[in-house]
Amino acid sequence: EEEEDVEEEEERWHQLYPGHIPTSPLQKALLAAGSAIMALYDPYRHDMVAVLGETTGCLALPNLRDKMKHHPEGYRILQERPRIRLSTLDMSRLRGLPDGLLGREYVRFLEDNKVSPDTRMPPKFVDDEELAYVIQRYREVHDLMHTLLGMPTNMLGEVVVKWFEAVQTGLPMCVLGAAFGPVRLSTRKLQVLATELVPWAVRSGLNASCVLNIYYEQRWEQPVESLREEIGIFPPP
Amino acid sequence: MAAVLLWRGRARALLSRVRGAPRALRGLAAGPEMHFGFQSVTEEERREKIYQVFENVAKKYDVMNDSMTLGIHRVWKDILVHKMNPSPGTLLLDVAGGTGDIAFRFINYVRAARERQLQRKLKHHQNLSWQEIFENYQEDKFNSLGSSQVVVCDINREMLKVGKQKAQHLGYSEGLSWVLGNAEELPFDDDKFDVYTIAFGIRNVTRIDLALQEAYRVLKPGGRFLCLEFSHVSNPLLSRLYDLYSFQVIPVLGEVIAGDWKSYQYLVESIRQFPPQEELKAMIEDAGFFKVDYENLNFGIVAIHSGFKL
Numbered sequence: 001e002e003e004e005d006v007e008e009e010e011e012r013w014h015q016l017y018p019g020h021i022p023t024s025p026l027q028k029a030l031l032a033a034g035s036a037i038m039a040l041y042d043p044y045r046h047d048m049v050a051v052l053g054e055t056t057g058c059l060a061l062p063n064l065r066d067k068m069k070h071h072p073e074g075y076r077i078l079q080e081r082p083r084i085r086l087s088t089l090d091m092s093r094l095r096g097l098p099d100g101l102l103g104r105e106y107v108r109f110l111e112d113n114k115v116s117p118d119t120r121m122p123p124k125f126v127d128d129e130e131l132a133y134v135i136q137r138y139r140e141v142h143d144l145m146h147t148l149l150g151m152p153t154n155m156l157g158e159v160v161v162k163w164f165e166a167v168q169t170g171l172p173m174c175v176l177g178a179a180f181g182p183v184r185l186s187t188r189k190l191q192v193l194a195t196e197l198v199p200w201a202v203r204s205g206l207n208a209s210c211v212l213n214i215y216y217e218q219r220w221e222q223p224v225e226s227l228r229e230e231i232g233i234f235p236p237p
Numbered sequence: 238m239a240a241v242l243l244w245r246g247r248a249r250a251l252l253s254r255v256r257g258a259p260r261a262l263r264g265l266a267a268g269p270e271m272h273f274g275f276q277s278v279t280e281e282e283r284r285e286k287i288y289q290v291f292e293n294v295a296k297k298y299d300v301m302n303d304s305m306t307l308g309i310h311r312v313w314k315d316i317l318v319h320k321m322n323p324s325p326g327t328l329l330l331d332v333a334g335g336t337g338d339i340a341f342r343f344i345n346y347v348r349a350a351r352e353r354q355l356q357r358k359l360k361h362h363q364n365l366s367w368q369e370i371f372e373n374y375q376e377d378k379f380n381s382l383g384s385s386q387v388v389v390c391d392i393n394r395e396m397l398k399v400g401k402q403k404a405q406h407l408g409y410s411e412g413l414s415w416v417l418g419n420a421e422e423l424p425f426d427d428d429k430f431d432v433y434t435i436a437f438g439i440r441n442v443t444r445i446d447l448a449l450q451e452a453y454r455v456l457k458p459g460g461r462f463l464c465l466e467f468s469h470v471s472n473p474l475l476s477r478l479y480d481l482y483s484f485q486v487i488p489v490l491g492e493v494i495a496g497d498w499k500s501y502q503y504l505v506e507s508i509r510q511f512p513p514q515e516e517l518k519a520m521i522e523d524a525g526f527f528k529v530d531y532e533n534l535n536f537g538i539v540a541i542h543s544g545f546k547l
Contacts (some may be wrong), residue, residue: 021498025483034493047496124498 015127016060019122028055029174032194042182049129050121054135061131068134068209074213081133082217086115094220103220106147112152113153117143137212138169144216146159148228149201150236156189160197167205169212196237208232257441271443274506280443287441288393290500291335295395297495299403302488305501311338313539314436317465318342319460320532321432325351325383330430330455332420332448333438334389336402344409347385350400354383362446382412388430390418421447425455432456436465440511449524456546462526468514468533468540475536514540 014022023031032055039048068074083087094103110116120139126132139233140160149164159181166174182190208231219227228235246515270277273286296300302310316340323329324346359535361371404413418424420435420442422424433452442448452462472474483505489502512520514531517540521529526544533540 021502024485027489030486030489031492034489045496048493051492224271 006170015130016127017123019124020081020126020132021124022127023055028125031055032215036176045186046119048119049173049177050123050139051125051165053171054123054125056172057126057131057135060172061126061128061134064138064169064210064212065131065134071210073212073215076129076212077137077215078133082215083136084143084217086118087118089117093231097221097235100225101210101220102144102147102216102222102224105224106144106220109143109147115143115153115154131144134212138165138171141212141216145211148211148224148231149204150235155185156193156197159193160201161186162196163201164205167202168208168210200234200237207234251361252420260283271456272507274503274510274512283443286503287443290323290503291393292395293439293497294500295335295399297497298396298399299338300502301491302496304494309535313465313534314338314342316534317434317436317463318346320543321346321434321461323347323350323385323432325354325385327385327431328429328431329385329387330423330425331387331389331433332418332423332435332452333391333432333441334432334436335391335400335411335438337389337400337409339436340387340389340400340407340413341404341407342387343387344382344412346388347382351381351383351385351503376445384412386412386414386424388414388416390416390420390423392417392419412518420451423451423455426452426455429455429506430457432461433462434463434465439466440507441463445512445520446457446524449521449526453537453546458546458547462521462542463545464517464521464542466517466540466542467508467511468517468531468537470537472536479538519541 031051035048035051035055038045039052042048062145065078066076091107094107097104097211099105117140120136120142123132123135126135142165145161145165146153146157149161151160159178162174162178162181165171166178182193185193211231214227247303266279271280272278278286290369292299304338306313321329321343323343323346327347329340329343331343334340389397389400392402394417397417401415401518404410416424421439421444431523433456435448439445441449449462457460470479471492481487487505488498491504509530511517514537518529518531521542521544525546527547529542531540531542
């Protein structure tokens with residue numbers, strides 16, 4: 001009986017990080033397909049979008065991680081593993097900053113759209129602990145993308161941000177989201193999307209340096225304009 | 238790649254330790270290790286974890302059942318009620334009856350049986366006086382179920398809640414009651430029920446021996462015990478396909494449909510931990526039941542065990 005207990009102990013350590021669920025390639029494939037279908041069927045299932053990202057990111061994530069490793073600021077982020085959460089942010093201080101600064105605009109974005117950084121799903125199906133952090137960072141930085149691009153959280157805004165992220169990260173989930181997201185938009189919005197917003201987002205994405213290499217938490221006092229210029233994001237139309 | 242090998246090794250290693258009486262049966266108090274799926278936990282922990290599993294899945298329980306079994310679970314439950322063949326006037330206790338699947342089938346069955354009964358009566362009574370016919374209608378009107386009743390008992394509030402909502406939605410009210418209770422310690426008097434059923438519930442009971450003893454206690458002499466549960470597939474090829482499906486597909490379905498991988502991982506693991514057909518038969522006999530027998534459905538994926546209190 002003791003043998004059996006030890007055996008059982010052992011199988012729980014396959015967990016590489018809290019919340020990790022090890023999966024076989026077949027399971028990942030099924031998850032990817034299932035989550036893609038479910039995400040299209042029920043757009044409110046944000047957890048399905050997250051799962052899709054994790055199960056299809058096996059090429060893009062190491063790529064991103066390497067980009068971060070080879071950049072001084074990105075490297076520091078990988079070492080220090082900062083997390084953007086309500087508990088770690090000093091909301092009142094950020095709110096008190098002058099207009100136009102990153103911190104102030106970020107808080108404004110959160111409040112206007114009634115979102116919180118705490119609703120991001122923790123990764124489950126990424127089989128590498130560092131890559132799990134990379135995808136977590138990508139998720140937490142998403143709201144800052146909105147702020148930098150000046151896009152709201154409605155369907156249109158989300159699609160634009162997805163286009164930008166698709167170019168920047170190469171994550172299949174972003175590419176799929178960018179391609180299929182517009183399906184639910186009206187024709188008028190589609191026009192604006194196609195003629196103005198997407199080209200701008202793509203150009204900015206290509207021109208910009210890797211957005212995960214910015215240590216946002218140390219730049220709250222930087223004006224948004226200046227940060228945009230530094231990264232290489234063109235002014236929003 | 239490493240993850241795959243680790244995973245396969247783990248599943249196989251643990252599948253091989255499924256045989257052997259669950260340590261649960263040597264039933265001691267809080268201390269000893271028991272299984273929760275493939276994990277090792279104490280008795281108390283196990284009860285709590287299982288409660289949480291069903292709390293989480295309650296709302297999606299029926300959808301998941303349909304997806305996992307491709308709707309076949311409905312056939313299994315139909316077969317159970319047909320085997321029971323209840324006549325009007327039967328008092329049924331459905332334990333771990335949660336969302337009411339067995340209870341509703343029972344009601345449909347006795348209602349149909351009652352109608353046939355009334356038809357037959359009418360045919361016989363073609364030459365009654367108008368007064369007698371009138372009286373017949375009066376008493377039968379309040380007895381569309383022929384005074385049959387089903388009590389649904391479940392330990393989990395969420396499951397009962399879903400069950401009650403379903404009953405309302407589907408229009409079941411007569412002859413149906415819902416009781417919160419533990420299969421190991423039923424809140425009913427001795428010798429009360431004609432039939433006791435437990436469908437896909439006994440696997441989640443922590444002390445199966447106690448549940449069986451309670452079943453014996455609350456049944457009337459002549460009463461029948463029926464258990465519908467996942468069991469063991471002996472055919473080796475089928476068994477491997479079944480394992481593949483269980484471990485690869487079901488947790489994925491759980492994640493995609495219910496957003497809950499872990500509960501469905503628990504489900505497939507707990508099926509492997511449950512005693513096989515012959516062992517369960519012996520346990521039922523130990524509780525005092527006679528003429529204990531079982532019927533395999535779908536090559537042993539599911540089995541119906543039956544016993545009588547004589």
